[in-house]
Amino acid sequence: MDKESLRKEFSEKHPELYQVELFKEKGFIRKKCKRCGRYFWTLDKNREYCPNQPCSRYEFIKNPSGKKLDYVNMWDKIKNFFVENGHQYVRRYPVVARWRDDLYFTVASIIDFQRVEEGKIIFDFPANPLIVPQMSLRFNDIANVGLTGRHYTSFCMIGQHALANEKGYWKDRTIQLDFDLLTKRLGIPEEEIVFVEDVWLGYGAFGYSLEYFVKNLELGNAVFTEFEGSPSSYTRFSPPVVDMGAGLERFVWLSYGTPTSYEAVFGSILENLRKEIQIAIDEDFASSFYEIAGEMDFSEGATLESLYSKMNVPEDKIEEIMKLKDLFILLDHSRTLLFAMSDGQLPSNVGGGYNLRVVLRRMLDILKKRKWNVTIFDLMKLHAEYLKPMYPELSENIDRLKEVVEVEQQKYEKTLQTAEKILSSYKTKKLDISEAAKLYESNGISPEVLKENGFIDFDPSEVYNYVAGKHINPKTESVKPAFNPQGLPKTEQLYYDRSVTEFEAKVLKVENGYIILDRTAFYPRSGGQEPDHGFLNGVKVLDVIKISDVIGHKVENVSGFKEGETVIGKIDKKRREALMRHHTATHIINAAARAVLGPWVWQHSAFKEEDYARIDITHHSPITEEQLKAIELYANNIVQKNVRVEKLLMPRTVAESQFGFRIYQGGAVPGNTLRIIKIGDYDVEACGGTHCDWTGEIGLIKITNVDRIQDGVDRIEFVAGEAALKYMQRMYSAFQNLRKTLNAPDLDSIQISVAEKIKETENLKNKYEELLRKYAIAIGSHEKKNLVVLEDRTIKKDDAVIIGDTVANNLGKNFLWLNCDQNGCFFLIMVPKNMSKDVQEAIKVLTEKCKGSGGAKNNVGQGFARCDKESMKNILSSLLEKDSNV
Ligand SMILES: [Zn+2]
Ligand SMILES: [Zn+2]
Incomplete structure (x- = not known):
């Protein structure tokens, strides 16, 4: 069954499902929209259309409703209302959804309280009922940001959640509360409020919902989640869940009535910036622009061109509006970055980091084009300051984020340089979306740059939509199990x-x-x-x-x-103990790397064997030798302090609130009870591994290697305990052998001695090459024909290349080197540089006639041919001798 038929089925049961007490008491009338046929509830008996666009238009622009409140004060008002009405205020969860394997980012408030276990959704509420200001990230509407006046990549979802049991409540109270908030607390007239019937399909659970609108602006959606499974096969679950999500941005916008919601939401930040970078806007024109743009969907194919043709406006005004649009994009994207980076996500080429890099580079493109005197980090700081009363945690680590933004900026500059080179090879080619996306993904060339240089004709935002769509869902693979656990008890x-x-x-x-x-x-x-x-x-x-x-x-x-x-x-006790040391050492290295490098360090993955371990961590740059030493020192300090390694079993919600989401270093962990490994104040992780009881048992941690394994991820390899000692012993033996071979008294003299040997070898190599060139001149000048043939099995190919180069480029003759046995001959052909076409031809003829294979590049060709020496010489002589240039 699809959403449409489900809507019909629910709609038929409207007295039972949708008609809440409030509707009866206040006399709300149920109506069918004359345009789209959807059902809605209103106090206005003359109303004919539902409040959705395009059935109705916004009526609050320049004509706001309710008390005028800015972002922070609006939240305060809403929070207090719910707290006074028995709700517990819950701090926001991270925007990076570490507790979920199926999501990179928190996309709605209900995600906070859902855990997926074996494909089933489990609700886990820390309080009932509760209210949460959940910042949510969504990248699928990126093309609409700045243009429609209402889209964001990050927005605050006001989450009102309850379980329908004796402590919580169900439909009647939900709608009553939302209605009272609007009317009694915010002063919105009752008759401006309209409720629309809808259905909502979530992850493994669904329900019916009432969306509420004021002056045709949708503010929130109260979902009553009551069914488990899919619409074609479902059961009721108990207790059902109230999932009311409302947009704080919408509430603020309604109270301001500005042409775009950005003006209301970003408030004083926007105003100050506009003064500083001096954007003068014709307010009336902006209003009419956003009225039309607001009804278009730029992530569904609408373009700026189609918008302009609807408006028929002078170019200079369009340019002014585009500046404003760019400013809105900067403000939205920098707020998104601030939240995601504060919560530990780095920009990169993979996973959720990819979306961050998209928004970051888009901002850098804008700043480069507009030449505005402001940095991304400045903008992030402005947001952190503005939002401080609501989200104080944003200001705590903000200065550390400057480093991340700057590193990204350097990468961007480098990309621009390669872009110039790559694009110069394209000349006037027109690219399609997938080609443009490829250039963006593999070379970082942004679609704006492509557009400016005439490589694409379509809107750059389409490329972002294309790549964002590709990066939304992580992949999970399934493997055939080794045995069937069904019917067996838990071991x-x-x-x-x-x-x-x-x-x-x-x-x-x-x-x-x-x-x-x-x-x-x-x-x-x-x-x-x-x-x-x-x-x-x-x-x-x-x-x-x-x-x-x-x-x-x-x-x-x-x-x-x-x-x-x-x-x-x-x-095997010895193996077990070694594994334990390596596992505990992994947690310690993680903590040490975080302390040395920065708060964005997270475990990406890890591996622990008896005699080897590695941890891959997220970091913006390759780890330097100095940093590596500092990490090693810090880790061994924790070992030497002999810190207690605590193993605790805790309810998930308790662990999360006590230790935060850092516990999910290894990704999502199933179950309602978590096993927590706590190493003093250094590290806390949810982990099911075997561990030492004290860090002192590890003895020694020795880092053996570091590597940049992918963008944004560094690999640290190390050994611990006896494995570390054995590693040191091997190093010692190697050192001793080397010292004896070189006849050096100590480490420093070994280094000098090796440097000298390298220099010596280098000199010998140069002398040898000189001799080879002299030899080439000798045999080449001796040869009367235009083809010099060298068949000497004692001469290696590298040497033949030097001889050939001298013959071809100093003497201007063709050169053939043969190394033959009974199966055939390896060959190398070199001709003077201006004759390169002949080589291609010669290789082609030779490999055809002799059933061999080979290739040519510029004036050099090589390969293997299954002919004897004499036939090879004959074939090549006739080919290479005819086109003499001497
Ligand atoms: Zn309608
Ligand atoms: Zn672990």
């Missing part, structure tokens, strides 16, 4: 008690080489930690895996195992 986990290294257990099943027991001390591979090894009844355990709480042991030979029998398990 009892003995591995969190490190004293248990031997245990008895019952065999529940033998399948596909795996033994499934009722209990086990074998840690299964998970969270980047490799599994325990050991023995079951003396048979070697090769691998241990976990599939939905059932643990399977892959053994060398299953023949001796029978279901129902008791077995004795014995884990």
Whole structure:
């Protein structure tokens, strides 16, 4: 069943589903829109059309409704209203949705309280009822930002949430509260309010909803989520959930009645900026522009050209409006960046970081074009200051973000330089959207630059829509499971008690080489930690895996195992201890990197083996040697302080509120109870791995390598404990051997000695090359023909290249080197630089006649041919001798 038929089905049940107490009490009338056929509730018996565009137009522009309140004060008013009415105020959740595997960003307030477990949605409310000012990020309408007057990439969703039980409430009270907020608290006349019936389909859950409008501006949508599953097959769940989401931006806009909502929302920031960069705007013209633009959808194909043709206006006025539009984009995008970066997301080429880079580069393009004397970081600071009463956390770390923005700016400048080079090779070619998107994604050439240089005819924003659409959903892959866990009980986990290294257990099943027991001390591979090894009844355990709480042991030979029998398990204690050290060390390195580099450092992924570990972290630049040393030192300090490693089991909501969302270093963790690993005040993570009890047990952490593995991600490889000591011993042996070979007394003299040897080799190489060139002149001048042939198997190809170069470019003759055995000949052909066409031809003829393969570049050709020496010489002689240039 689709949304339309569901709407029809719900609509037929309107007395039961939609007619809340308030409607009866106040005398709201249910009407069918004469234009689109949707049902709505109004106090105005003469009303014929629903308040949606295009059935109706905004009636609040220059004619606002209710008390005039700016962004922060409007929130304050709304918050107080709900708190006075029994709601708990909840601080916003991060805009980076670390607790969800299916989302990069928090797109709505309800996301805060949803956890996905095995494809099912679970609601987890920290209070009931509650109110939250949830900043939400959405990038699918990016083309509309600045142009329609109402679209944003970040907006504050006022979340009013309740569970319909004795503590919370259901439909009647929801609508009553929203109505009272509008009328009693904000002073909006009752008859201006219209409710529209709708349905809402969410992730695995859905319901019916009432959208509320004032003067035809949609303010909020109260969704009553009551059904689980899909519209064609669903059940009711209990208690149902109130999910009312309203746009704070809309409330403020309604109270100002300005042509665009940006003027109301950005308030004094916008006003001051306009004065500073001196944009003079014809207010009347701006009003009529945004009235028309507001009804268009630029992410669905509308273009500026189509807008201009509707308006028929002089060019200079358009240019002024475009300046204003650019200013709106800057303000929206910088606010989005501020929130996302504060919450730990860096701009990059992958995942959610990609969207940030898009908005950041778009801003840099605008600033470059407009030459306005303001930086992105200035704008972010202005927002943080303006929003301080509402979101004080934005001001806490803001100065650290300057570094990130500057690094991005340098990358952008570099990109512009490569752009010039790449574009000069395109000449006058016209590109389509996918080509433009490719240039943008792989070379960072922005569509604005393409447009300015005439490479594209369409609107640059279409390219952003195209790439944003490609980057919205992360991929999840499914693998065929090694055994089927169905019907088996959850395996009892003995591995969190490190004293248990031997245990008895019952065999529940033998399948596909795996033994499934009722209990086990074998840690299964998970969270980047490799599994325990050991023995079951003396048979070697090769691998241990976990599939939905059932643990399977892959053994060398299953023949001796029978279901129902008791077995004795014995884990490899030494391996386990080494894994524990590496795992705890991983958390420590993460904490150290964060302390040394900056708050944007998050674990990207990690891997822990018996004798090796690595952690990939998010950072804006390659880690320098100095930084690496500082990280190593900091990490070993934590080891030396012998800090307690606490393992706590906590309800998820308690852990989140106590430690914040930093606990999700390894991504989303399922379950209502989290296992928290806390290392003093250095690090707290939700983690299911095995850990030391004290950091001192690790002994030593030695970083062995660092690498930039992708844009925005650095890999740190390291060893801990005995593995670290063994690594140092290997280094020591290597050092000793080198010292003896070089006959050097100590480390410093080794370095000098090696530098000298390198220089010596370099000199020898030059002398050798000189000799080869002399040799080339000797054989070349001796040869009377135009083709000099060298067949000497003792001469290597690299040497042949030097000889050939001398023959071709100093003597102006053709050169052929052959290295033959019974199968055929390797060959190298070189001709004088101005004869390069001949080489192509020669290779073609040769490889055809001799069934070989080869290629040519400029005046050099090489390959392998299955002919004997003499035939090769004959073929090439006739080809290369005929076109003599001497
Ligand atoms: Zn309508
Ligand atoms: Zn961990």
